[in-house]
Amino acid sequence: MALPEHLPRERVEHEAACVCPACGSMNLTRVGADERELLEYVPSHFKAVVHCRPKMSCRECDTIVQPPMPGLPIERGRPGPALLAHVLTSKYCDHLPLYRQSVIHARAGVALDRSTLCDWVGRMAFHLSPLAEAIARHVRAGPALHADDTPVPVLDPGRGKTKTGRLWVAVRDERPWGFGVPPAVFYRYAPDRKTVQAAALLAGCRGFLHADAYSGFKDLYRPDPQTGEVRLVEVACWAHARRKLYDEHHAHQSPTVKAMLERIGALFAIEEDMRGQSPQERQAVRAERSVPLLAQIKTRFEETLGRISRKSSLADALRYALARWDALTRYTTDGRLDICNNAAERANTLRIVAT
16 A cells, blocks of 8 residues: 655665675675655644743833734633644544543643633634634525534533433535535534524525424424515425335335335436536436436325335335425425435534533
């Protein structure tokens, strides 16, 4: 395996032999050399940065001048910006709790109590809140959003165990339809999954919303009682509809369900073929290829539902799709829409253990 080219190289020159081990002659001539690369790791380390600011006195008026101290993330604090960034990255990207970071730092001879690290995290959250709000404004301004929530374990001090919180996510990604608007993801933590949390996540949003069948989104799809305006139009997720059929096929290996999955797979293949094309091109292709296929799928669903027990798990999967058919097929009416909500599903694979 070739090692990445961007890595710095360090050469170790081994001393050549001076005496032939076979005959004892010292008349040796270099005929070549073998080289072998090893991958090594240099552990990170702490360092103390000393800011020396000379004081200068004016001989004419006795004024004392001195360069100002550079601004610090924590006023009169000891941690530098790189250390604070490392603590946040370790906690939120590498999922390394603060008490473990404290132990790791202690091995390097630097005592950083967990309460100190916790205070640093809180201060940095305050400083970064304007950035988070700016990202939220950018995401919410999108014409077609993706939203989801996922459970996260949260420490519950005093009980000796964790409780379940929710990590809500909103995604704006216009790359599938060829727009250059920067994609962005906005996360919002909440202690529960109540309807108010969905409303808070999508406050001020207008346009289309890709989401699962969570009932908490329903109020967002209703017209405003005063103006009659519909804030968000539901775009249901074919990945969720397919998943229920996949579970059924996995359990019973039904040829009927396998044929349904193959047709749904054909819908996704159409989307993959035109990824990155303009909304007009995407809508035209869907009208030509996807709409007829969707009509066949609906007919197959209805016919199958009429033949099987209404109490079966397959019937539940079919009713799930048929009850949301308008929302499931809405993506064919606008080239800016997606066939599924996988953008939010992927974004919400992040898991954070709050401390």
